[in-house]
Amino acid sequence: MTLHLYNTATRNISEFKPLQPGKVGIYLCGATVQAPPHIGHIRSGVNFDILRRWLMATGFDVTFIRNVTDIDDKILHKAVHEEIPWWAVAMKYERAFTDAYKALNVLPPTYEPRATGHITQMIELMKTLIEKGHAYAPGNGDVYLEVRSLKSYLTLSNQKIDDLQSAGDSEDTFKKDPRDFALWKAAKPGDPSWPTPWGPGRPGWHLECSAMAQAYLGETFDIHGGGLDLIFPHHENEIAQSEAAGYGFAKVWMHNAWVTTAGEKMSKSLGNSLQVHELTKRVRGIELRWYLGSAHYRSMLEFSFEALEESAVAFRRIEAFLDRAIELLGKTPEGIIASGFADAMNDDLAVPAALAFISETVKNGNNAISAQDMNSLSLAVSQVRGSLNILGCDPRDEAFSNSATSNTDAIDGLISLALQQREAARARKDFAASDAIRDQIAALGIVIEDTPQGPRWTVSK
C-alpha cells in the first residue's frame, strides 16, 4: 500500500502522487507570533511533523516550509499593550514557539520564512493580480482582491459568496464588494509601513503565505497544511490570490483538528494553563508529544489533565520496555519500519492503528524477555524504535537526551553498594532488612526491581 491522504479540497482519501518523483514540497501555516504557543498550536506542528517524518522515512526528499507571520493587527495591539516595539513582540513569541517545537522534538523546517522578509514578493504578487484584473487599489493606500472577478472562489470550504454572513458594519467604502479582502493595508500613523507603488502600508493577513509558498516551493506544490479553522478565510484567500495570479498552488490540502476542552474549541479561559511551557512542567516534552500525536490528526482531541497523565503512563510502559530490553541485549538495535506500522501510516496517517501495532510489539518483546529469546527481542526493539522515531517519540533520540545522565555512573556505583547490602540480607532471609533498604532507596525516588538477572534500579518518573 502506498501513502494515501485525505484531501480537504476533494473531501476524500486518495493516493498521494508527488509532482516530482521522490520529492515533496510542504507548506504549513505556522504561527502568528502574538502570544505564547498553546497545545493547539503545537498539535498542528506535531501532526505535520509526523507526516514529514513519514515521508522522509519512505524515501522522499522533503522541503518543509513553515512560515512565521510576524506582522498583523494583533501584534501591533500587543506592542501597545506591552509597551515594547512590535518587532520585539514578534521576536519574543517566535522564540517561544521555537522553544516549544524544540521541547516536543518537532524538526526544524527546511526554511522558516517571515512575512516581513518577503514584502518584495508580496508587491510583485499584487502587481500581477492588478495586471490580471483581479485586484485593485482604490487610491487610499489599500489593495483589495476582487473576489467576484474570480471564476471560482470558496471551493475549499464549499460555500457560496452570497451565503456568507455580511461582515458587520461595512464602514470601509473603498471595497467594490464587502467580500473583497485586503491584500495590503494603508499605513496608519504610528504603524510600521513599507513603501509600495500604491503608498506606504503593511501586508494583509493572507498575502504572505501565497508569496512565500511561491518563493520557496514554486507556483505549484504538493501539500499545504494548517489547522481546521484556517480553511476559511485564510486558505480560501490564499487559493484566490495564487490561482488568480496563475499559479497551480497546492495539490493536497490537509487540516488538523483542534484540541478541545469540554467539547469546545480550546477556550481562552483555559488558555494559560494549556500553554506548552506550563504543561511541560507537568509531563516531559516527549510525553506531551505522545499525547498530542496519539489521536488521529483529523479527530478532535478532547483535552484533560487526567487523559494527559494516563497517556504519559502508557508511554512510560513502552519506554520501560526499551530500557529493560536494551539493558538485556547489551546493545541498542537500530529502528526499522515494520509493515504493520507502515500500513497504518499509509492509511492517512492512522496513528491510533500504529499505536496498536506498537502495543502488540511491546507485548511480544516482553514475552521474548521472559523466554530469553534475544533474536525476537532485538526485532521487537527495532520495530518499536522505528515506529517511535516516526512519531518523534523515541526516548533514545538525541533530541531528548538530558545532561543529568552524566551522573549515572556515580549514582549506579552508590546504589550498587546499597544493593549489595540488600542482596546479603536476602541471602540470609532477613527480609525486614532487605525491604528496609529498598524502602529507603525508594524514598529517594529510585525504584528497585528484582529480575531473573538480578536487581535493577530506575529513577521513578
Add this chain to the structure above:
RNA sequence: GGUCGGAUGGCCGAGAGGCGAGGCUCAGGACUGCAAAUCCUGCUACACGGGUUCAAAUCCCGUUCCGACCUCCA
C-alpha cells in the same frame, strides 16, 4: 441563514456492512520471600426511532443533543 464535523464501554480512543482495534483503570490468576515489572484471563460498547440486508456501530430515512467556521483563529 449557509458550510462542515461529532455522539462508541468506568475513562481515553480507533474502525465504517460479518472476523471482540489498542491503551488506561478495575477484578481474578501466573511468576515472586514480599514488592515491582511482565504475562494470561475477565469487563462485548457504538445518541434515539424506523428501514434496507442472511448480517448494521458502519448503509438509508427521520429525530435529539453537542461543537466549529462564516473575514482574529492551530
